[in-house]
Amino acid sequence: MLHLAFARVVTLCFLCCAGPGGSVAAASELRFLTVEEPPTNYLENGEVVGTSVDLVRELARLLDETIDIELLPPARAILVANTTANRVLFTAALTEARKAQGYHAIGPVITRKHVLYARKGRNLQLAKLGDLITQNLTVSGTDGDWRSAYLKERGVVVETTTEHLLNLKKLMVNRTDLWISSDIEAPPILAEAGVDRSEIEEVLVIRTAPSYILVSNGTAPEVLRRWRAAFRAMSSDQDFLDQVTSKWSRKLGMDFGYDRGTGFFVKSGGDSASRS
Structure with a gap:
């Protein structure tokens, strides 16, 4: 499908380009916050891992950016994101209260x-x-x-x-x-x-x-547009999606699927899970 390939190339070119006057925020201006909530985000052998972590890292790769992900107590992560611009909080529900606080959603990344x-x-x-x-x-x-x-x-x-x-x-x-x-x-x-x-x-x-990657109020619109464009590109990359769903299906003993409208979802339940 030549037209789809061309559209993806155009999208990726946009992702890697800053806006006029270099107005797109660098990754260093964004602070990535998450909490202990397996299997979407959790600490394993001193490293933050999870289904959503894999997605966030893939978005950063598409944007050619290096990021650090901080794992904080839930109340602390939410307080920081509630009160400061340029904060990326995941994995989180987009509740009415959070909409009123000005959060912007990227996703969904999982439906539970x-x-x-x-x-x-x-x-x-x-x-x-x-x-x-x-x-x-x-x-x-x-x-x-x-x-x-x-x-x-x-x-x-x-x-x-x-x-x-x-x-x-x-x-x-x-x-x-x-x-x-x-x-x-x-x-x-x-x-x-x-x-x-x-x-x-x-x-x-x-x-x-569903749950999302949430971007805090006050973050520049061009930053949000850029990360959303990366999410669209990632959600069209079937090779990556097959790889990541297979990885977590094996790891957790569940049959995972991924759909653009739901993010990760369980196709059929599994009674066992392991962190291998």
């Missing part, structure tokens, strides 16, 4: 089914969020996570910590009744904790929602 899990054998019967309140149930959640805020806004008691792993551990020792996670996050966290998938069960799906 957000789920409340309970210990196997609790036999909790939940049809809606209101059932958590009437049954006086508590939830383990993470500081700064939109899901924690979403549940709290609806009157659910959420006990938060700084780490997803700690939240699972609280569930497993009966400190809380439920754990908020997702179909993609839960398996690697269970594997890290040494908890078999059969020890917990899904009791209520909150929603299925």
Whole structure:
């Protein structure tokens, strides 16, 4: 398809060129922030890795830029991004509150089914969020996570910590009744904790929602245009997408796909996960 190849060449030429008067910000002006949330972004052997990390690094490669990715506590990462221009925060939901704060989205990079899990054998019967309140149930959640805020806004008691792993551990020792996670996050966290998938069960799906790379308010429009153009080019590179989905399917024991409208998604579930 000659016209598609030509269009990609034109796009890549745009990516590598600065705007008039060198107005496009260099990578050094952007600060890349992420949090511990496997498998999208997490620390492994001292290196920040993950499905979204691979995408961000590929975008930087297309733009011929070198970047540093900082892994921060969730509340700290969000505070910095909320209050400062030229901050890139991932992997994050584009909530109404974040839209009001002026965030700009690149993506989506992944779509997850957000789920409340309970210990196997609790036999909790939940049809809606209101059932958590009437049954006086508590939830383990993470500081700064939109899901924690979403549940709290609806009157659910959420006990938060700084780490997803700690939240699972609280569930497993009966400190809380439920754990908020997702179909993609839960398996690697269970594997890290040494908890078999059969020890917990899904009791209520909150929603299925995409997550993004978010660019903070006040960042120059030409910077945003440039990174979005890189994302479009990457999303058309089937060789790269096949490579990265195969890598994470093997690593996590899930059958991953990638679509421009959803980012990473699970084509068929897997009960096991490993960080190999």
